[in-house]
Every structure is written in structure tokens, then in C-alpha cells.
Amino acid sequence: MSAKEEIHGQIVGALAGAKFPIKNPDELFNALPDGQNTTCKSGDVVLKASDAGKVLSSDDFPFSSAEEVATTIVDKAGL
Template identity: 65%
Template structure:
């Protein structure tokens, strides 16, 4: 599994308990187990939710599911 796929899977896993739709960045951070400090790591690649939140735009919301969140973050983070 590539680092991109591993990070994607970790984001989806971190949001497994989240209630969707998620309408704001604040709701997204609150839905993560450790908030903005939640980390995803694969090999040498590490990203925190706080870092990931910097690549999101207001127009990305609402998110309908965890996979959509992971897709946007992985794409915008350049993984």
C-alpha cells in the first residue's frame, strides 16, 4: 500500500465514529479522536489534522462521508 493509500485509510478510520454531514471545519476537527492533533503516518509521511485543515476550503463543506474528506485532503496535500 502506498503512503497516499495508507494516509487515506487512516483518515477514513479516524472519522469512523463521525456523524455526517460535517458542515464546518470546526465540526470536522471535533469529529476526530484527538482533534487537530490527530496524526496519520505512513513511512516518512506524517500529517496532522491541523495541517490537513489548512488545505480545506469553505466550498469543500459539507462533507457527506469520511471517504470524501480523505479524498480532498490527500489530493490537496500532494500525497
């Protein structure tokens, strides 16, 4: 499994209990277990939610599923 696939899966898992749609970054951070400190790791690749927040724009919202959040973040983060 690649780092991209592993981190994608971790993001989906972290958002398993989230209520959608998620309309803005604050709602996204609040939906994560450790908020902005939520961290996904795969080998040497580390992605914190606060880092993900830097690559998202207002045009990315609203998100309708955990899968959509994960795909957008890993693509925009260049994983």
C-alpha cells in the same frame, strides 16, 4: 500500499464514528479522536489534522462521508 492510500485509510478510520454531514472545519476537528492533533503517518510522511485544515477551503464543505473527507485531504495535500 502507497503513503497516499495508507493515510487515506487512516483518515477514514479516524472518522468511523463521525456523524455526517460535516459542515465546517470545527465539526471536522471535533469528529476526530484527537481533534487538531490527530496524526496520520506512513513511512516518512506525517499529516496532522491541523495541517489538513490548512489545505481545505469553505468550498470543500459539507462532507457527506469519511471517504470524501479522506479523498479531499490527500488530494489537496499533494500526497
